Amino acid sequence: MPIIEVNNINKDFMVAKRETGFLGSVRSLFKREFIKKEAVKDISFSIEKGEMVGYIGPNGAGKSTTIKMLTGILVPSSGTIKVNGIVPYEQRQKNASNIGVVFGQRTQLWWDLPTIESFELLKEIYQVSDARYKQNMEIYQEILGLDEFLNTPVRQLSLGQRMRADIAASLLHDPPILFLDEPTIGLDVVAKEKMRTFIQEINRERKVTVILTTHDMEDIEKLCNRMVLIDHGQKVYDGDISAVKERFGKIRTLVVDVENGEATFDIVGAEVVKREANRVWLQFNRDEISASELIGRITQTHSIKDLTVEEPAIESIISRIYQEGFEEKLVSV
Amino acid sequence: MSYLPLYFKLVGAGVRAQLQYRFAFFMRIIGLITAYAGMAATMWVMLYRFDALGGWTFYEMLFLLALAVVSWGCCITVFFHFKSLDTYIVNGTFDRFLVRPIHPFFHFMSMKFDIGAVGQFIFSIVVFLWVSMAIDIDWSVWKVLFLLSTIIGGVLIQGGMLVIISALAFWTTKSEQFYWVAMYPARNLTNYPLVIYPKLVQMITAFIVPFGFVNYFPSTVILGKETPYFPDFVGFLSPLVGVVFFLLAYWLWMSGLSRYKSTGS
Incomplete structure (x- = not known):
């Protein structure tokens, strides 16, 4: 049975129409026109336990909106979602204990406090037992090298350190599913490599199902064997990375x-x-x-x-897909 | 799961975070005491010329002010950061509260605990003692209990107002200005006995923005003053008004949250 099932989900937003120029912005102060924006259109996919799936698309394609629906932050306009047997937007809090979430651009740690304090607070929030906490911390400290900055306030960490702390924090409660939204954004080559090794390791050792969105095609090539490509809110490809390379390579x-x-x-x-x-x-x-x-x-x-x-890089293949579109017959599932 | 121990742990972290900025912390306490002392001095100057304002003497007005300050102090300790919920929504940090397995209202509330309100407590305790001596208030047990329940009511009313303001952020994205437009003037209004204002203003502070129950109505009970337009028992209603108003605010906040979940920001 798949651990994540998404069936025909849609998400519409009403967005205020922006008027141009000074007069336009004055006018929109009093009278605003709203237009319907379909952020996600009829997307379906299912993910098996232990898979690592790259969820890819250009800016504004609907990646974050989908992730937000899977985590229970947003309610879909229509369609159904099941994550580990739970409808995330109906039982958001219950779903929260099954998932780990890392938003690469924003930390979930307590900004002004030494890093270790965030871990201790999350332990309480997720009700992680002392034994489990100790065990997990030892593992993460070793693989991610958290020791060197556990007593430094989060605001003084480098981006690479902060990301390492963030990903460890998201896994404290042993979630079976991990959502990574741009986990390597802004990191240097070494830090990126460390992050990827860690993600691979937890996927292999703990069978954590990973869904990651990224702009870095190297992430996808190195981590995932499957990718879901979306553009303008629609799924354009879902399947093996090698098949894409085969077709477009x-x-x-x-x-x-x-x-x-x-x-x-x-x-x-x-x-x-x-x-x-x-x-x-x-x-x-x-x-x-x-x-x-x-x-x-x-x-x-x-x-x-x-x-x-x-060999053609997956990156250039994908930009070709976006430019030329994808033939229907290639969309598997 | 029991939320109370978790509340103290989260709040403890908030306090430690606040204490990272020592200079700002002490300056705020000193600043608040100075500001309120200035307000008291203005009252004194005003009443030096007129003896009484709407039948209220200088000491009675000081009592009124002290009651407002003490419940506002408690209120900002627990609820003041609700005013900035809009910033959390705009920069996306609010989502963090929705991917955790605890109640989002509780989680947001326990993010901060502003111990900078010590300034308010020092000011109001000094004033309570001073006024009690100057006009011989007889502090029986029931009067102390009455005062405490009034303070709790006042905290719930003003906290409820902050919660309402923050809830508006779910619809408008920007809501902090509602604080400056609605709540700040209303609070300043109640630093003086409501009896000096037109009937309409008094009705508003009783039924719409119930700030009259924070200090004015209960003070009339303790000081034995008349309340034109209102029955005598009105001064006893603060805790009840507080609970009802806060539940209303909470309900609004939760409806805002479900709207947020369907529209995003």
């Missing part, structure tokens, strides 16, 4: 170092997209010409010093 790039950077290539199915000194980038479609075939053709006329084949 046919266009590859061959980078060759040749003796003469001015050399011309007249090969069907491949075209030069970039030149830099003696290095040439050739884009080709895997269906029309294979990499070995292409290399063979080049060696007939040029001598190659070095070469690499670049």
Whole structure:
């Protein structure tokens, strides 16, 4: 049985229409027009226990709105949601003890107090037993290195430290489900890597189901095997990341170092997209010409010093999907 | 789960957070005492010329002021941060209260406990003692109990008003100005005996914004003053009015919250 079930949910907001210019804003002080904004349109998906799902979409696509409905903060306009057998907006408090939530942009810790105090307060709020608390704190301290700043007030923590504390805080009560809203936003490379390792570890060791929204495609590539893509409130893709790569990853790039950077290539199915000194980038479609075939053709006329084949990054694939849309037949489930 | 021990733990954290800013803390206490002493001095200057205002002497008015200050002090200790609920909503930090397994009203209430109100307590205790000696108030047991129940009623009335103001944030997103437009002037009004105001104003402070029950009506009982337009027992109603008004405010807050959950911010 899936741990999260979402069926045909919609969420509409009434948004005040903004008038432009000074006169417009004066006018809107007295008379406001409201327009209906459909933040989420007929979205359905289900997630099995232990899955790690990337929930992706451009700004304003409806990611946060969906997360807010799953956590019980918002009530859907229509449709049904079940999280661990509970309807989140009907039994919000009960749902809260089953989930951990991290909003990357805002901390849930007590800003002015030493970090350890936030953990102690959350222990009381979630009624975590002393033994469990001690055990969890030991594990998180070790993996996340909380020791170095437990006595520092939260407001003095670096962003990386704060995120580590925040994610540990969200897992104090051993929730089976973890929602991560932009967990790596603003972090440097090292901090991002630490965060990802930790997320992987709790997913593997504790079978925590993770739903994460992010703009960082590396997060998705490294953490998730499934992604749900939404745009303008609608689901455009739901399935394997490898399937997307398969479908959209046919266009590859061959980078060759040749003796003469001015050399011309007249090969069907491949075209030069970039030149830099003696290095040439050739884009080709895997269906029309294979990499070995292409290399063979080049060696007939040029001598190659070095070469690499670049796989398309998931990031560029996704931006292509948003630009070109996704064919219906690819939407699985 | 028992909320009371949790309340003390959360509130304790709030107090420790407040004490991180020592200088601001002490300056506020000193500032409040000075402000109220200034208000008392103004009364004295005014009554120096007129002897009495609406039949109220300087000491009686001081008593009225002290009663207002003490219940306002208790009220801001527990409820003052409700006034800033709109900021929590606007910057999204309010959502935090909705992803925890405890009641959101309780959770928000226990976020802060403003011990800076010590200034109000010092001022009002000094004034109560001073006035009691000056006009010989006989503090029997029932009078003390009456005063305490009145203070509780007053805290609930003013706390209820702050809760109502904060609840408006669920509809308007910005609500702090309602405090300055409605509550602040109403409170200043009740620093003087209501009898000096037109009938309409007196009716409003009895039935609409029931601040008359915070200090004026109960003071007439203790000081034995007349209350034109109102029956004599009106002074005993403060605790009842407080409970009813606060429940009303709580209901409004909870309806606001369910609206917030369906509309977002």
